[in-house]
Amino acid sequence: MRVILTRIIAVLLLVIPGWMAAYGFLEVKDALFDFMAAHGSEEASAPRLAWGRLVKGIVLFLAGTGFIGGWIFYRDRKRNYVAPRFKAKKKRPGGRP
Numbered sequence: 892m893r894v895i896l897t898r899i900i901a902v903l904l905l906v907i908p909g910w911m912a913a914y915g916f917l918e919v920k921d922a923l924f925d926f927m928a929a930h931g932s933e934e935a936s937a938p939r940l941a942w943g944r945l946v947k948g949i950v951l952f953l954a955g956t957g958f959i960g961g962w963i964f965y966r967d968r969k970r971n972y973v974a975p976r977f978k979a980k981k982k983r984p985g986g987r988p
Contacts, residue, residue: 912955918948
């Protein structure tokens with residue numbers, strides 16, 4: 892039972908940031924689409940960009956993709972799948988990296 896619970900938590904740790912990134916992308920898309928669509932409308936005199944919605948979407952998108960990208964990079968670094976320049980530096984005797 893403990894293994895199953897641990898795996899469920901691990902999946903949630905990846906699903907929640909993925910959902911955040913997807914929702915952020917949709918918020919940015921909707922904010923920009925609404926702004927562009929208002930330009931073609933004869934009713935709107937001066938279309939305004941929804942800055943709050945746009946910034947919220949950008950923050951959610953960057954936070955979600957940053958978390959997932961960092962997790963993948965950490966996992967690949969641990970399994971030695973990364974290029975040599977990204978591998979952890981070995982400490983030499985004397986305290987210098």
